[in-house]
Amino acid sequence: MSTTRRAAVVAIVVCALAFTVAVPLRTYLSQRSEVRDQEAQQAQLQKEVDVLRDRKAQLSDPAQIEAEARRRLRYVKPGETPYIVQLPEDQPSAPPPAANPAAVSQGSWYEKLWDSVSGG
Numbered sequence: 001m002s003t004t005r006r007a008a009v010v011a012i013v014v015c016a017l018a019f020t021v022a023v024p025l026r027t028y029l030s031q032r033s034e035v036r037d038q039e040a041q042q043a044q045l046q047k048e049v050d051v052l053r054d055r056k057a058q059l060s061d062p063a064q065i066e067a068e069a070r071r072r073l074r075y076v077k078p079g080e081t082p083y084i085v086q087l088p089e090d091q092p093s094a095p096p097p098a099a100n101p102a103a104v105s106q107g108s109w110y111e112k113l114w115d116s117v118s119g120g
Helices: 003-059 062-072 109-118
Strands: none
Touching: 003 062
């Protein structure tokens, strides 16, 4: 066999081996990255489960439930006087003044409707 034929056979064998190894290697690398992503997601979900278990344990206490009802739903016990402090940033902003106060027509809603329909 000549050296050219030997080189061609060796090249074909090397290419066949490369293709034989390439597909499983690519699959292995992609699965490894997917496993890493799934493990990260599992760790995040485990943290959420821990937070929710802590919250469940807190809410199993009747005093905590009462405090939540007072804070969020503004419940009060009979005989208590509730006070609500409104800060300036809590109040809704005032509507802008009308551009032309004279343009606001006086009268009831049906008079305004009739004026808009009749064009007067």
